[in-house]
Amino acid sequence: MNCDTFLACMHPYVDGELGVSDTVAADTHAAECPRCRSVTARERAFRQLLRSQPRETAPPELRRRIVTRIRRSSRAAALRPWLALPAAAAVAALLAVTLLPLTERPARGVVAELVDKHIAFAQLERPAEFVSADRRAVGAWFLERAGLSVSVPDYSPAGIRLVGARIADVRGRRAAYILYEKGRTLLSVFVAPASGEGDLVGARVTYRGQVYVTRVQKGYRTVAWTEGGVVFGLVSMLDDEALLECADRLRDERARQTRL
Numbered sequence: 001m002n003c004d005t006f007l008a009c010m011h012p013y014v015d016g017e018l019g020v021s022d023t024v025a026a027d028t029h030a031a032e033c034p035r036c037r038s039v040t041a042r043e044r045a046f047r048q049l050l051r052s053q054p055r056e057t058a059p060p061e062l063r064r065r066i067v068t069r070i071r072r073s074s075r076a077a078a079l080r081p082w083l084a085l086p087a088a089a090a091v092a093a094l095l096a097v098t099l100l101p102l103t104e105r106p107a108r109g110v111v112a113e114l115v116d117k118h119i120a121f122a123q124l125e126r127p128a129e130f131v132s133a134d135r136r137a138v139g140a141w142f143l144e145r146a147g148l149s150v151s152v153p154d155y156s157p158a159g160i161r162l163v164g165a166r167i168a169d170v171r172g173r174r175a176a177y178i179l180y181e182k183g184r185t186l187l188s189v190f191v192a193p194a195s196g197e198g199d200l201v202g203a204r205v206t207y208r209g210q211v212y213v214t215r216v217q218k219g220y221r222t223v224a225w226t227e228g229g230v231v232f233g234l235v236s237m238l239d240d241e242a243l244l245e246c247a248d249r250l251r252d253e254r255a256r257q258t259r260l
């Protein structure tokens with residue numbers, strides 16, 4: 001995917017309406033192209049702004065103004081046919097701007113986005129861009145590829161095998177995606193920049209003295225937490241206890257690396 005093809009599908013991409021392979025192609029391009037990444041971030045911010053608008057129908061005063069403009073422009077069109085097109089276009093644009101907030105869907109939390117990515121990646125023949133069971137190699141790949149310093153925990157004692165890694169686009173920012181598997185069950189670990197408060201929606205659970213937010217989304221279990229401006233999210237069909245244990249080990253690993 002290049003910039004042109006990316007921008008052509010940017011809107012459905014932001015809305016999560018692209019198919020699996022297009023989403024992955026767009027993710028990959030956004031991860032590599034700062035320009036498209038910033039365009040996407042702006043688009044997301046814009047939508048966020050629209051979502052935060054009041055959802056009532058257009059107030060009577062506004063409706064009256066729109067109707068007046070439509071009447072005026074059709075009258076103008078009758079008098080000056082060459083004005084008809086731009087005037088009609090202006091009214092259409094005004095209506096679109098007015099009506100958009102009413103039809104926008106509610107904001108999706110970051111965890112919902114991670115679950116969608118987990119599902120999308122799981123359908124790929126090669127979910128990992130970089131295939132390696134070597135934790136150090138995966139860590140080095142993130143650093144070299146995206147400048148991300150990521151702790152890659154060892155879950156092999158629990159029979160969870162490291163498969164590889166990928167750079168994902170989460171909320172228009174580059175995120176690390178680490179893929180594990182236990183038998184045929186995938187475990188996705190996302191490490192993404194936190195985009196603000198209220199990101200994590202779900203049940204608060206304390207495990208080994210740490211607080212996590214857990215949630216079931218589309219049949220997948222998720223465990224997430226934020227730490228130092230970074231959001232960590234685990235997505236899998238594994239049970240809660242296994243996920244919490246994996247989360248705890250990831251925290252351990254990070255703490256250990258920070259100490260070194």
Ligand SMILES: [Zn+2]
Nearest residue numbers: 002003033036
């Ligand atoms: Zn681009």
